[in-house]
Structure formats: C-alpha cells, structure tokens
Amino acid sequence: MSFSFFARAVPAVQRSTVLTRTVQSCVRFQSTASTTPKRVPRVLPSFSLEGKVCLVTGAARGLGNEFCRAFIQSGCTELAIVDLKESEAQAAAAELVSNACVNSDMTPEDFNVIGVGCDVSSELSVQRAFEQVMDTYGRLDSVVASAGIVENYSAFDYPFDRIKRLYDINVHGAFFTAREAARNMIPQGGGSIVLVASMSASIINIPQPQTPYNASKAAVRHMASSLGVEWAKKGVRVNTLSPGYMLTKLTKTILAHDQDLKKTWESLTPMGKMGEPEDLAGAIVFLASDASKFMTGAEVRVDGGYCVI
Incomplete structure (x- = not known):
C-alpha cells in the first residue's frame, strides 16, 4: 500500500530514477558484503610459542610426542625431540615436520626440528x-621433562633393579633435565621448565599395584616446587603437569586385553571416561608459554576430576 501511494505522488520519470538508484544501492551493499574478508579467530598472544626454542624429553x-605437536601448532618452529634412541627421535622429528x-x-x-639421542638417567648423557641443542639453536626457552616409565609389581615382588631403573629415569632424569635447562636459561634471562608428573603423585591408583611409580611422581611434583622457589628470582x-588416565597408543594396547580395567578406571573418574592425549595440549602450551609467566612451583592436573573425590 505504501508503495502504490508513493507511485501516485511521484511522476513516472522520477519513480524510474528513484527505483534505479535504490537497486544500485542494494547492489553496492551486496557487493561490499560479499567481498568483506571473514573474521579470523583471535588468540591471546601470550599463548604463542612463535620464536621460542623448545625441548621435550x-x-x-606417547605424551611427549603429543606435547611437541601442540608446540608446533602454537607457532614453535625450533624444537628438539629428545629420546633414548636417536634414530627414533630423528624419525619423529621428520614425521612432525611433514604433518x-x-x-x-x-x-x-620453515622448521628446524632435530632429533637427539639421550639416556635421561645419565647425567653425562x-x-x-x-650441548648439542645449544650448539644448534643458541638458546632455550621452554623445556619439558616428559621421559618416564611405569611398571606394576606388588611391593613384595618388585625387583630392586627395576625400582632403581624407574627412579633413575623418573626422578633423576627429571632432575638432570631441569638442572641443565636452568643452567642454559639463567644466562639468557630465564625460561620455562615443565616436569611431567602424574595424578599418581596425589592419589593411590587401584587396582594395579605401583608404589614406586606413585612415589616417584610425588617426588617430581615436589621437586618442581622446590626448584621453582630456588630459581624464581x-x-x-x-611447574608440574599431572595427567590422569590417558588413552595413549600403549595404554590402548594394554586395555584391549583388559576391558574390566578400563571400566574400573572410567568408573573412578567423575567425567566417566579416560582422556585423549590431545586433551593435554592446552595445559602444556599454557605452562610452556608466557601465558603462565607469573606461575612457578605450581601443579596443573588434567585428570577428569579423579583427584577431587
């Protein structure tokens, strides 16, 4: 009705001019809308690892490889993959870059990712x-001590040589890694060290017996707090990252032959499921990056709520 009233009030020539301009205006509006670039999601800059040199043992x-993947996705292009067998570390480095x-x-x-062989239980190694990493990059910004093992023996049956090996890797290896990292970071003004512990540092896992492992991870957690205070200034x-039950390839292989164990672990976890390795990506990037620059001696647990109850 309003258009017909307008048509009667305006001469035909003017109506044609008005309509033409209206259509042109609409076309211009649509054209502008279609060529406007899409908004790119923004991320807090302090989470970026661009320009930082990282090392993961x-x-x-396993989880160590997942941490490396998270670092690459967060902008890191200079990364040292450290593991017992150098050939496996180098293969992992090549695969990471390819992906x-x-x-x-x-x-x-665009990447400078190297594989380095190292027995973390040996201080000399x-x-x-x-030394190799510093010769390659000249600096170190973030180091993650992720190397570790777990075995299940009852306390009476646990062989001494196996206990010693576990502590040499889990505890002494974390200490040697942290100490060498700090020695190289302090002259450059600082850096971030993350020791990977476990929720087992806070709770007793059931039904599997693993007393030495639990004690080793409690030692790692307290070690991080102590070193955090010692090197704070x-x-x-x-800091410490403590994962809960995670579905790594190894864990999946074990649970494939013991579905009852999987059900037990899930039933004891408030979220009712085990975590995926990528569920740790955000936490490890947070601890390694400047996003956590006012945190030291702290523990971040990613366990689906296991330790809460």
Whole structure:
C-alpha cells in the first residue's frame, strides 16, 4: 500500500530514477558484503610459542610426542625431540615436520626440528644432549621433562633393579633435565621448565599395584616446587603437569586385553571416561608459554576430576 501511494505522488520519470538508484544501492551493499574478508579467530598472544626454542624429553612417542605437536601448532618452529634412541627421535622429528606442512602454507624449510639421542638417567648423557641443542639453536626457552616409565609389581615382588631403573629415569632424569635447562636459561634471562608428573603423585591408583611409580611422581611434583622457589628470582619458572588416565597408543594396547580395567578406571573418574592425549595440549602450551609467566612451583592436573573425590 505504501508503495502504490508513493507511485501516485511521484511522476513516472522520477519513480524510474528513484527505483534505479535504490537497486544500485542494494547492489553496492551486496557487493561490499560479499567481498568483506571473514573474521579470523583471535588468540591471546601470550599463548604463542612463535620464536621460542623448545625441548621435550621422551618425545619420540606417547605424551611427549603429543606435547611437541601442540608446540608446533602454537607457532614453535625450533624444537628438539629428545629420546633414548636417536634414530627414533630423528624419525619423529621428520614425521612432525611433514604433518605440520599438510594443509598449511608452511614448508619443511620453515622448521628446524632435530632429533637427539639421550639416556635421561645419565647425567653425562643429558649434558651432552643440551650441548648439542645449544650448539644448534643458541638458546632455550621452554623445556619439558616428559621421559618416564611405569611398571606394576606388588611391593613384595618388585625387583630392586627395576625400582632403581624407574627412579633413575623418573626422578633423576627429571632432575638432570631441569638442572641443565636452568643452567642454559639463567644466562639468557630465564625460561620455562615443565616436569611431567602424574595424578599418581596425589592419589593411590587401584587396582594395579605401583608404589614406586606413585612415589616417584610425588617426588617430581615436589621437586618442581622446590626448584621453582630456588630459581624464581633468576627468571626460571618450574611447574608440574599431572595427567590422569590417558588413552595413549600403549595404554590402548594394554586395555584391549583388559576391558574390566578400563571400566574400573572410567568408573573412578567423575567425567566417566579416560582422556585423549590431545586433551593435554592446552595445559602444556599454557605452562610452556608466557601465558603462565607469573606461575612457578605450581601443579596443573588434567585428570577428569579423579583427584577431587
């Protein structure tokens, strides 16, 4: 009705002019809308690892390898993958770079990812590994001590040589890694060290017996707090990441033959499920990056609520 009233009130020539201008205006509006670039999601800049040199032990596979993947996705292009067998570490480095270039504008030449062989239970081996990394990059910004093992023996049946090996890797290996990291970070003004413990540092796992493992992870957690205080004024932060039950490839293989154990673990977890390795990505990037720059001696648990009850 309003248009017909307008048509009668305006001469035909003017109506034609008005309509033409209206259509042109609409076309211009639609054209502008269609060419406007889509908004790119924004992320807090302090979470970025771009320009930072990172090192992860126990990184050829498992959670350590997942941490490396998270670092690459957060912008890190200079990364040392440290593991017991150098060939496996180098293969993991090549695979990581190859995957990072899929569906990306990055090329292999944009990355400097190396594989380094190291027995973390040997102080000398750790020192040599850090020397190699420093010779390659000249600095270290974030180090993750992820190398570790777990075994299940009852306390009466646990062989001494197995206990010693577990402590040499889980406890002494974490200490040697943290100490060499700090020695190289302090002269450059600081850095971030993350020791990977476990929720087992706070609770007693059931039904599997693993007393030495639980005690080793409690030692790692307290070690991080102690080193965090000792190096706080020197710019080196030391924090702990404590995962719960995670569905790594190894864990999946074990549980494939024991579905009752999987059901038990899930029933004891408030979220009713086990975690996926990628569920740790956000936490490890947070601790390694400047996003956690006022945190030291702290523990971040990612366990589906297991330790709450």
